[in-house]
Amino acid sequence: MARPRKPLLSRDRIVGAAGALVDSEGLEAVSTRRLAAELGVSGPSLYNHFRTKDEILEAVADAVSAKVDLSMFEEGDPRDWREALHDWALSYRAALTAHPHIVPVLARGPGRRPAGLKVADAVFGAMTRAGWPPAQATHIGALMRYFITGSALGSFARGFVDDRTAYDPADYPHLQQAHLLADHQEKVDEGAFGTGLRALLDGLGCQYEAGGYRKA
Amino acid sequence: MARPRKPLLSRDRIVGAAGALVDSEGLEAVSTRRLAAELGVSGPSLYNHFRTKDEILEAVADAVSAKVDLSMFEEGDPRDWREALHDWALSYRAALTAHPHIVPVLARGPGRRPAGLKVADAVFGAMTRAGWPPAQATHIGALMRYFITGSALGSFARGFVDDRTAYDPADYPHLQQAHLLADHQEKVDEGAFGTGLRALLDGLGCQYEAGGYRKA
DNA sequence: ACCTGAACACCGTTCAAGT
DNA sequence: ACCTGAACACCGTTCAAGT
Numbered sequence: 473m474a475r476p477r478k479p480l481l482s483r484d485r486i487v488g489a490a491g492a493l494v495d496s497e498g499l500e501a502v503s504t505r506r507l508a509a510e511l512g513v514s515g516p517s518l519y520n521h522f523r524t525k526d527e528i529l530e531a532v533a534d535a536v537s538a539k540v541d542l543s544m545f546e547e548g549d550p551r552d553w554r555e556a557l558h559d560w561a562l563s564y565r566a567a568l569t570a571h572p573h574i575v576p577v578l579a580r581g582p583g584r585r586p587a588g589l590k591v592a593d594a595v596f597g598a599m600t601r602a603g604w605p606p607a608q609a610t611h612i613g614a615l616m617r618y619f620i621t622g623s624a625l626g627s628f629a630r631g632f633v634d635d636r637t638a639y640d641p642a643d644y645p646h647l648q649q650a651h652l653l654a655d656h657q658e659k660v661d662e663g664a665f666g667t668g669l670r671a672l673l674d675g676l677g678c679q680y681e682a683g684g685y686r687k688a
Numbered sequence: 689m690a691r692p693r694k695p696l697l698s699r700d701r702i703v704g705a706a707g708a709l710v711d712s713e714g715l716e717a718v719s720t721r722r723l724a725a726e727l728g729v730s731g732p733s734l735y736n737h738f739r740t741k742d743e744i745l746e747a748v749a750d751a752v753s754a755k756v757d758l759s760m761f762e763e764g765d766p767r768d769w770r771e772a773l774h775d776w777a778l779s780y781r782a783a784l785t786a787h788p789h790i791v792p793v794l795a796r797g798p799g800r801r802p803a804g805l806k807v808a809d810a811v812f813g814a815m816t817r818a819g820w821p822p823a824q825a826t827h828i829g830a831l832m833r834y835f836i837t838g839s840a841l842g843s844f845a846r847g848f849v850d851d852r853t854a855y856d857p858a859d860y861p862h863l864q865q866a867h868l869l870a871d872h873q874e875k876v877d878e879g880a881f882g883t884g885l886r887a888l889l890d891g892l893g894c895q896y897e898a899g900g901y902r903k904a
Numbered sequence: 905a906c907c908t909g910a911a912c913a914c915c916g917t918t919c920a921a922g923t
Numbered sequence: 924a925c926c927t928g929a930a931c932a933c934c935g936t937t938c939a940a941g942t
Contacts, residue, residue: 475905475906475907475908475941475942476906476907476942479905479906479907480906480907481906481907503933503934503935504934504935504936505933505934505935513907513908514907514908514909515935515936516907516908516909516935516936516937516938517906517907517908519935519936519937520905520906520907521906524935524936525935525936576792579838579841579842580842580847581842581847581848582847582848583847583848583849584849584854586859589854589855589859589860589863589866590859590860592848592860592863592866593859593860593861593862593863594862596862596863597861597862600862606865607879608883610869610876610880611876611879611880611883611884612880612883614839614876614877614880614884615835615839615880615881615883615884615887617838617842618834618835618838618839618842618880618881618884619831619834619835619838619884620838621838621841621842622795622833622834622835622836622837622838622839622841623830623831623834623838625795625837625838625841626795626796626797626833626834626837631796631797631798631799632797632798632799632808633799633800638800638805639805643802643805643806643809644805644806644808644809645809645813646809646810646812646813646816647805647808647809647812649822650805650808653826660826660827660830661830663823663827664826664827664828664830664831664834665831665834667824667827667828667831667892667895668827668830668831668834668835668888670891670895671831671887671888671889671890671891671892671894671895672884672887672888672891673887673891674887674890674891674894675886675887675888675889675890675891676883676887678887678890679883679886679887691922691923691924691925691926691927692923692925692926693923695924695925695926696925696926697925697926719914719915719916720915720916720917721914721915721916729926729927730926730927730928731916731917732916732917732918732919732926732927732928733925733926733927735916735917735918736924736925736926737925740916740917741916741917
């Protein structure tokens with residue numbers, strides 16, 4: 473075939489196919505050969521559009537970050553910082569749980585991914601505008617990311633095996649219901665996320681008032 | 689060589705070498721061939737002691753979990769649940785940051801790893817004894833894990849590239865100091881962890897009191 | 905510029921063969 | 924029981940060759 477008159481591939485087509493493959497079969501299913509086959513092309517062709525396989529996965533991750541709602545952090549938005557953080561966290565978590573297999577890539581940090589940086593920028597900007605000192609605003613961006621990516625990465629409930637015999641009462645006296653966790657996984661993880669988010673925001677509220685911070 | 693009179697390998701030796709390799713060169717450096725070479729043995733030999741490479745990594749992860757201090761959750765310990773949770777979180781985080789490369793494996797959940805299950809058991813037992821209803825105790829175990837593994841996995845500061853030109857002021861007006869984050873990485877991550885942990889515990893304290901819970 | 909097949913240096917795992 | 928080498932079916936990436 474050699475070079476076609478119209479390019480067979482584009483960065484967007486590659487990212488789209490890679491994302492679909494990640495979603496349907498997981499990160500380990502993505503090999504350059506497999507992905508190329510999915511696109512009707514031979515393996516090395518991908519290297520005309522991306523320098524490495526990792527760059528492709530970074531682009532898939534960034535596409536997920538781009539879906540996070542940031543409107544609550546805009547200058548004119550009426551929500552106060554607590555409410556904005558709350559709504560953003562829900563949107564962020566929803567984006568991640570819709571594409572759980574790419575979360576390990578996202579959890580590495582924003583790196584050079586534009587949408588990842590946009591998120592960090594929006595949070596930091598909104599927190600400083602709300603009166604938080606820069607160091608505290610940085611901490612808030614970090615700790616919210618810890619909590620959100622941590623919750624999306626290690627679904628707590630899915631982390632327990634669905635097998636009664638794994639939990640010997642002599643060894644784990646308090647885990648005798650653990651094998652049931654996998655069943656109502658979603659409810660447990662959502663409940664824990666909600667409880668944690670509320671605690672986090674309540675606690676930050678205390679620190680905000682104790683510090684005497686207020687809107688500039 | 690064939691079968692030696694004294695076994696060349698043992699599960700412990702394999703786990704030790706794998707852990708050392710993970711710590712020094714990262715997860716991707718661990719291949720069965722490379723690990724076997726490190727042990728002076730041929731690749732397939734490992735399969736006499738572990739069923740898969742993943743089982744070896746699970747064992748490495750469990751060795752790290754085993755280092756987490758759980759004494760604060762023992763029945764006789766004088767610490768109240770808030771203080772116990774606090775001290776445990778610090779010990780957990782210290783164990784993870786000492787072996788950052790294995791965290792992605794740990795973050796998948798306890799699975800069948802004995803030390804991982806011991807941790808979950810201890811937290812759940814202590815929270816129910818403190819008066820939390822079972823569902824809430826489960827949530828607390830989950831959300832603490834989200835926060836702790838999230839913080840160890842995606843070092844926030846290391847997540848930003850150390851390159852001024854990556855942060856165009858037009859795109860990211862609030863990230864003009866971001867390239868400095870990598871420098872005082874440890875301080876930022878520790879600060880954010882401390883801020884988040886305090887907020888989490890303060891917030892949980894509010895919920896505890898609002899719920900009217902108390903020690904059985 | 906953009907695709908191809910061949911090639912390089914790897915993988916995890918299985919298995920028959922050795923003692 | 925516990926090690927070996929050979930083999931299978933894969934990897935990511937490079938590169939010369941084609942148009």
